[in-house]
Amino acid sequence: MNRLILNKIILLLSTLSAVIGIGFLFWILATLSYKGITSIHWATFTKDLVDGGIRNLLVGQFTMALMATFVAVPVGMMAGIYLREYGHGSKLASIIRNLSDVMMSAPSIVIGVFVYALLVDPFGSYNGWAGAVALAIMMIPIIISTTDNMLALVPTELREAGMALGGSKHKIILQIVVRAAKVGITTGILLSFARIIGETAPLLFTSANNQFFTMDLGDQFPSLTVSIYNLATYPDEASRELAWAASFILTMIVLTINLLGRFVIRNKK
């Protein structure tokens, strides 16, 4: 009988773990929604940080994340294409594949330090370019790995059919293989965008922060996440409220993009 009881206990504990996991998700989302919604006013969206709003922060955070995406998507996709279509099976490709996986898990704060040494220290001022570069470095390995995995799902017969028609290699890749993997890659891009839009550590000493509205990437650049970190630790109630409002908005953005990514893939399957 002993083993049956043990079985029951283990199954119960497993179920309990899942309940705990879900419990924390709801606890976090509930407090965040409550604090966030009660702290959001119309002015939150129309004013800049200096006047108690987050307009400039949202614009700044999106600008840097989009710029990172414009660099990371072509570079990451091309690298993924190399790994799967050109270098497939070669020693070099497998080394690069592993290094890119390692880079994906590199501590984000270290990437911040690296970009600081490269793009902030020599120019003597924090700047938006540095922030965008730090985010791009975080994003590239994710795009490489998605592209690589999604191209692997495309049947070899499709490539062979292209070759039989006399297509050149790069035409086959662009017009047949990548097209067939389009949905998966799009999902990967959305998920990685959701990941970098919420990053703080790589921006702390690259873009730093700016209280005012600016589009000048050569200057300190407004960041939503860095502002949350600063505001949350200020003692006054107004700053904390703004931090909650900003956190709520950020989480909604991240979760929406995330669900959108999953929705895209489900619809096309």
Added chain:
Amino acid sequence: MGGKLFRNFSFFSATLSFFILVGIFAILFHYAQESMHTFGFDFLWTEQWEPGEDDEGGIFGGYIPIVGTLLSTIIAMVIATPLAMGIAIFLTEIASVTVAKPVSIAIELLAAIPSIIYGMWGLFYFAPVVQSIFGGNGVGLLTAGIVLAIMIVPFMAAITRDSMNTTPSVLKESAYAMGATKFEVIKDVIMPYSKGGIIGSIILALGRALGETMAVAFLIGSVMHTVGKVTDPTTSIPVLLANNFAEAEDLEMSSMYFLALILFVVSFIIISSAKFYFLGRKVK
């Protein structure tokens, strides 16, 4: 013609990740030189972090942040590993598809929440709970460790679930046919079969916990104190960097680079060992 250009561009893009990794190592190593020459290996067990008079010299040691990083990671792993295993078992073996699917999505959403949100929530809502149960002043090693655990659980659970799912049904069914209980099937069939993936997920989560900055920055207390009790505030490498890197100068700055280098090398070793020995990506 266009084909050659395309190929070259894709080759260049692929080698870029190699150059970035080497670049990170080289830059950190270069800027850490001054601190390395001044303190050598003593850096690792020196407790002081004291700038000298007029910002000249001073003594800087990495002991406190290194120990803080290790201890918060250990606390997180001790809590997260059984929880993540439980969730993975629940998702693969206990729950029906109609339950497993939404729970899976919820767990993945938990993984998508930015770490700064965990930090802020932890500071205002979780730290008081820890304080009322364990004493101390709310922020400290234990609070940081627990919230870190909550952060890495979904990640660990997702990879473990995926590798448990690869166990062939035939194996499980034959064990059931012999009269094995569900737990015995999990212990003697599924676990041995997906061992590599499970250990790999634990090590990857370990790497993530070591380098986590924002959640810990809110919760560990950010003070240069050696910990006596588990509820004591202390600091970790990423937190020290996040709070003090930008203001540091000269030797202190160099010591910060030294710490970043240590963190980078340690996580590089941990992640690559997970990749090479346990996850061994199958190339299709």
